[in-house]
Amino acid sequence: MNVLVTPRSFGKTDPSLFERLRAAGLTVTRNDTGSVLDAATMRRLLADCEGLIVGVDPVTADVLDAAPRLRAVAKYGVGVDNIDLEACAARGIAVSRTLGAPTQAVADYALALMLAVARKVTLIDRRCRSRDWSKITSVDLYGKTLGIIGLGAIGKAVAKRAQGFSMRILAHDIYWDDAYAAQNGIERADMDRICAEADVISLHTLLDDSTRHCINAARLASMKPTAILINTARGELVDNAALLDALREGRIYGAGLDVFEQEPPVDDAWYTLDNLVMGSHCSSSTRGATETMGHMAVDNLLRDLGLSQA
Incomplete structure (x- = not known):
């Protein structure tokens, strides 16, 4: 057989x-x-x-x-x-x-991406390796607002980690767990509100026709200029072309992506961005x-x- x-x-x-x-x-x-x-x-x-x-x-x-x-x-x-x-x-x-x-491994990686993007860890590392010891100013993660799209097992594990950073948590899920949300101080919000209010948006929802490109040009435009987008779920949840434009133009602070619509991305522009931390679909590895x-x-x-x- x-x-x-x-x-x-x-x-x-x-x-x-x-x-x-x-x-x-x-x-x-x-x-x-x-x-x-x-x-x-x-x-x-x-x-x-x-x-x-x-x-x-x-x-x-x-x-x-x-x-x-x-x-x-x-x-x-x-x-x-x-x-x-x-x-x-x-x-x-x-x-x-x-x-x-893979729940705990993916949640760890999502938090790692949040920190890496917020504190510009990979950019600082690259410059240090070039003997450039200049100071780079980044943004805080502690005390900020996290928006979780998809509050299933992985989303909940991310929320637990975020609580250690005293983050305010907004979340969206079709199958809402009222008891869990109340017990953990998580506020229910739709995707539009999350994109508009959150400092960090982390995607943990399944991909289907209703979630494909749920992060589109309009929602990217509604985000804060200091917003960070994290995707460890599926590349197709995000309109990659719209995100690339937003990152190149500095309309959001940065992104941490372990998944892309096409892997690896073919557009060379992805590889030149200082406000992007890339992963090779390895969050569960x-x-x-x-x-x-x-x-x-x-x-x-x-x-x-x-x-x-x-």
Whole structure:
């Protein structure tokens, strides 16, 4: 029985993940390209597979059509916007997620980006390495207003960290947890108010048709000139072209992006910005998170393929 494993960090620090798959009688094909696979490669590699452990690579209807034997898709992560769930359901393909595994790692990284952007950490580091010891003035994070869009597990973990910085917290979520918000002093606000009032806006919502480009030109224009935008969720939540213009023109203070609409970005302008801290979609890439996600994904895949756990 053949399975394809695409996430680049899967098994990187814990080779026993591959041993578990092989011990269950599976023949494993790995993504050895060093990058996210495109649809054509996915179609080719999945042709004879019954199982898939996938990161952010495309699992579209077209890809699924090329995989007639596929029975189980184990998402190595939480977001399933890259998977055509309707097509999977129509085929009876089981889809699972590693809920909870990356929560703390992503929340840590979101806070790291907030600090790095606010205090211009990467710019100061670059200049120091060039023997430039001039002083650079930055902005405070302590006591500021944080707007969280998506108050799920990761959003709540970010809120907990922000409380240590005595930040006022505004948040938006379709499924509002009144009890949690009241207990933690979090104020409910819509996205327009968050963009207008918050000093830092951090995105932690799932991507769907209602959230695609939820940070658009109009909302960017409503932000304070000292505002910071953080995105560790999905690149498509932000109109990247509009954000690039805002950063180049200095209309907001800065951004910390672990995700982009196209990864890596092709426009050279992204790489010249001093008010941007870039990430390579690595917010969940800690040893603890990747190993936990890996074992959960293996558990889910073996269960859905009807194989004994190894």
